[in-house]
Amino acid sequence: MANCNVSRSLIVQIAIPVPLQRLFDYLPPEQTDPQSIQPGMRVSVPFGKGLKTGVVLQLTSLSDSQIDPKKLRRIEQVVDSEALLSPKDLQLLKWASRYYHHPLGEVMATAFPAALRQGKPAILQRDYCYSLTEQGRQTIPMDLKRASKQQALLTLFQDKPFAIAATELTQHKTALKALQDKGLIHKTLGEDSKLAWKEQSAGLTPNPEQQHAIDSVVSGLGQFSVSLLQGVTGSGKTEVYMQIIAEALSRGLQILVLLPEITLTPQLEQRFRQRFAAPIVCFHSKFNDSQRLHAWLNMQQGHAAIMLGTRSALFTPLKNPGLIILDEEHDSSFKQQEGFRFSARDVAIARAKILNVPVLLGSATPSFESLFNVTRQRYQLLQLSIRAGNAADPVFQLLDIRNKPMQAGLSEALITAIRSTLDKGQQVLLFLNRRGFAPVQICHGCGWVSRCGRCDANMVIHAAERRLRCHHCGSEQPLPKECPACKTGELQPLGLGTERIEQTLAELFPNNAIIRLDKDTTQRKGSLEGYLEQIHSGQADIILGTQMLAKGHHFPDVTLVAILDIDSGLFSVDFHAGEKLAQMIVQVAGRAGRADKRGRVVLQTRQPQHPLLTTLIEKGYQAFAEIALQERRQAGLPPFGYQALLRVQGNNAESPQQFLQAAVSVLHALNAGKTQILGPVTAPMARRAGQFRFQLLLQSPQRKDLHQLLDQAMPKISKLRQAGKVRWSLDVDPVDLY
DNA sequence: AGCACGCCGACT
DNA sequence: GTCGGCGTGCTC
Numbered sequence: 236m237a238n239c240n241v242s243r244s245l246i247v248q249i250a251i252p253v254p255l256q257r258l259f260d261y262l263p264p265e266q267t268d269p270q271s272i273q274p275g276m277r278v279s280v281p282f283g284k285g286l287k288t289g290v291v292l293q294l295t296s297l298s299d300s301q302i303d304p305k306k307l308r309r310i311e312q313v314v315d316s317e318a319l320l321s322p323k324d325l326q327l328l329k330w331a332s333r334y335y336h337h338p339l340g341e342v343m344a345t346a347f348p349a350a351l352r353q354g355k356p357a358i359l360q361r362d363y364c365y366s367l368t369e370q371g372r373q374t375i376p377m378d379l380k381r382a383s384k385q386q387a388l389l390t391l392f393q394d395k396p397f398a399i400a401a402t403e404l405t406q407h408k409t410a411l412k413a414l415q416d417k418g419l420i421h422k423t424l425g426e427d428s429k430l431a432w433k434e435q436s437a438g439l440t441p442n443p444e445q446q447h448a449i450d451s452v453v454s455g456l457g458q459f460s461v462s463l464l465q466g467v468t469g470s471g472k473t474e475v476y477m478q479i480i481a482e483a484l485s486r487g488l489q490i491l492v493l494l495p496e497i498t499l500t501p502q503l504e505q506r507f508r509q510r511f512a513a514p515i516v517c518f519h520s521k522f523n524d525s526q527r528l529h530a531w532l533n534m535q536q537g538h539a540a541i542m543l544g545t546r547s548a549l550f551t552p553l554k555n556p557g558l559i560i561l562d563e564e565h566d567s568s569f570k571q572q573e574g575f576r577f578s579a580r581d582v583a584i585a586r587a588k589i590l591n592v593p594v595l596l597g598s599a600t601p602s603f604e605s606l607f608n609v610t611r612q613r614y615q616l617l618q619l620s621i622r623a624g625n626a627a628d629p630v631f632q633l634l635d636i637r638n639k640p641m642q643a644g645l646s647e648a649l650i651t652a653i654r655s656t657l658d659k660g661q662q663v664l665l666f667l668n669r670r671g672f673a674p675v676q677i678c679h680g681c682g683w684v685s686r687c688g689r690c691d692a693n694m695v696i697h698a699a700e701r702r703l704r705c706h707h708c709g710s711e712q713p714l715p716k717e718c719p720a721c722k723t724g725e726l727q728p729l730g731l732g733t734e735r736i737e738q739t740l741a742e743l744f745p746n747n748a749i750i751r752l753d754k755d756t757t758q759r760k761g762s763l764e765g766y767l768e769q770i771h772s773g774q775a776d777i778i779l780g781t782q783m784l785a786k787g788h789h790f791p792d793v794t795l796v797a798i799l800d801i802d803s804g805l806f807s808v809d810f811h812a813g814e815k816l817a818q819m820i821v822q823v824a825g826r827a828g829r830a831d832k833r834g835r836v837v838l839q840t841r842q843p844q845h846p847l848l849t850t851l852i853e854k855g856y857q858a859f860a861e862i863a864l865q866e867r868r869q870a871g872l873p874p875f876g877y878q879a880l881l882r883v884q885g886n887n888a889e890s891p892q893q894f895l896q897a898a899v900s901v902l903h904a905l906n907a908g909k910t911q912i913l914g915p916v917t918a919p920m921a922r923r924a925g926q927f928r929f930q931l932l933l934q935s936p937q938r939k940d941l942h943q944l945l946d947q948a949m950p951k952i953s954k955l956r957q958a959g960k961v962r963w964s965l966d967v968d969p970v971d972l973y
Numbered sequence: 974a975g976c977a978c979g980c981c982g983a984c985t
Numbered sequence: 986g987t988c989g990g991c992g993t994g995c996t997c
Contacts, residue, residue, distance in 0.1 A: 246997090248997095253974060253975085255974090255996080258997085259996080259997040261997060262997095280997085281997090282996060282997080283977085283995075283996045284975080284976060284977075285975085285976090300997085301997095303997090306996095306997060308997060956993095959993065975995105975996095976994105976995090976996095977993105977995085978992105978993090978994085978995105979991105979992090979993090980990105980992095981989100982989090982990080983988090984987080984988080984989105985987085985988095
């Protein structure tokens with residue numbers, strides 16, 4: 236009876252996905268034993284007018300509630316019979332909510348796939364599997380005459396010692412049916428989980444560097460550590476990952492692998508599937524809601540061994556956590572750029588600490604922050620310097636184009652170099668980080684330019700579609716035939732984009748095949764894969780493209796890489812620009828060459844003496860990073876200082892400024908003098924998509940001082956009267972100041 | 974974020 | 986006389 240009274244006075248604190256930095260108290264449902272409600276379960280609760288799905292954080296006694304008991308409403312339904320998030324998962328999410336000053340309910344929501352966010356049941360549809368029958372084991376694939384698809388599939392089954400999940404066989408539907416009808420394979424249920432996880436095919440023999448990296452991480456399994464694996468292109472980073480994963484798998488541990496770009500996931504997935512006899516799931520934006528739910532639950536329940544995913548996969552619960560790998564750790568796509576602006580790299584490290592597992596960060600061009608953490612002995616540096624087959628590093632050349640005649644951005648020296656490379660039957664890769672035909676259209680008569688009406692930016696000419704397009708807000712219009720201002724002047728393209736370069740290259744090299752890879756040519760699903768296939772099979776001579784060339788794909792037959800316009804990257808206001816540019820140069824350079832064909836990298840510049848370029852090229856990435864870090868130390872910039880950026884936008888220029896003024900007053904009143912309050916200033920792009928944008932930068936030499944100030948100020952700032960009229964957000968550890 | 978309530982312009 | 990504009994205020 237006494238117990239019953241205690242139960243009756245319990246209230247449940249729930250995180251609800253609304254932009255409010257607080258929890259909501261509810262009474263337990265009438266018919267339910269409150270003891271059965273556990274933190275980490277989802278509940279459906281009446282909220283305002285409707286129902287919302289929230290997550291139970293804790294149960295407390297009624298007397299602890301700050302809320303008038305008359306206002307308390309009752310939980311409508313407890314959705315889960317068991318907690319979906321463990322206490323450690325909840326601990327991480329609470330930490331992230333505090334650190335990023337983002338509402339806990341919304342942070343929780345990012346931890347769930349959409350289906351669970353919407354309150355759908357957490358029921359895992361177990362995979363059907365297929366495996367060989369005795370007859371299937373004894374059939375020789377060649378005997379299946381005139382059925383090459385069936386031959387291939389039977390071979391696939393015979394190569395694997397275990398059942399194959401139906402979800403992995405979707406491309407083989409008809410052959411599958413045929414083999415089943417012939418009695419060579421049969422359907423089984425969830426057989427995969429009964430098999431021990433292990434390596435299926437042996438890896439390569441590691442060189443001493445690789446062995447050291449493997450041993451170092453493997454010996455640390457079961458405890459927290461951060462290792463930075465710095466490996467140049469072709470140094471076998473993935474092989475090191477796989478050997479470490481193999482060891483973790485053999486101990487029954489799960490591995491979370493985070494990647495920056497989904498375009499890289501299929502390659503890695505394929506290699507992993509060939510290598511490991513263990514269930515692998517993927518989690519990224521190309522997967523639909525039910526696929527993501529399936530992958531998430533398989534990890535949460537311990538059926539899957541490896542998850543390959545992007546940033547959003549970071550919070551997936553792990554039944555038996557063993558290791559977190561974050562590949563291409565320098566990539567800025569690990570930082571979420573809207574809403575809950577977390578850094579997947581930093582949160583992965585916080586998560587590993589809570590879970591007591593190692594984190595492995597990999598990159599050929601580590602972030603300066605991570606390199607600094609190596610010197611502070613927070614991370615262990617594991618270097619891979621030997622390229623496969625002892626391939627030589629590419630040779631860099633600064634090509635001075637001052638006063639040189641240019642043909643659509645190509646100097647004569649470069650054209651000659653391209654020609655002689657093509658003559659040798661080798662491929663050329665040209666990099667220009669600007670898509671479209673030309674970045675702006677100008678009137679030769681009156682000076683009118685194709686300005687975007689909603690942004691402080693110009694509209695880009697897309698010649699093939701005959702349209703002007705703003706790359707910042709997406710607005711577009713047909714390419715004007717006459718000048719909208721003077722009606723008489725001649726309209727001309729100004730500047731260069733990949734589309735224009737492609738045209739010029741086609742004129743210069745009419746007998747060579749050119750492939751352009753940018754957002755415009757690869758938007759259609761599978762088109763990128765198609766182009767990559769063409770490149771690898773030697774059907775392309777010149778590869779031209781943007782950013783996406785710098786990521787992952789290696790082109791062994793490319794021996795000449797040219798970066799057409801390096802100068803525009805040299806004069807940015809953002810202190811990260813040098814780091815990003817150096818990473819881009821090294822990454823693009825890494826696409827080229829192999830053992831028998833040394834790569835050459837040409838940088839066209841009007842700044843051949845620029846210290847950024849000369850240091851990078853003469854002394855290398857590491858030396859460049861050291862110098863840049865010295866400069867940041869002197870300026871108190873990250874990682875020697877800690878920043879937070881308060882961003883605001885509004886329909887007019889006044890409301891955002893009034894909000895920031897009020898925020899400055901709050902901050903000044905609370906600042907113990909340890910934190911610099913810089914601004915308010917207009918954002919680097921003062922207007923975007925019709926919104927007026929301003930920002931306020933906070934910087935402190937000590938992380939704790941900055942966060943102490945934020946802890947005190949943010950509750951007040953979010954309650955400011957002026958906050959209602961604008962859209963604002965706080966970006967802790969901002970990576971790009973736009 | 975939603976979704977209410979709440980006071981001032983052009984419409985059946 | 987109403988329908989509806991989006992300004993402010995609340996959500997356990």
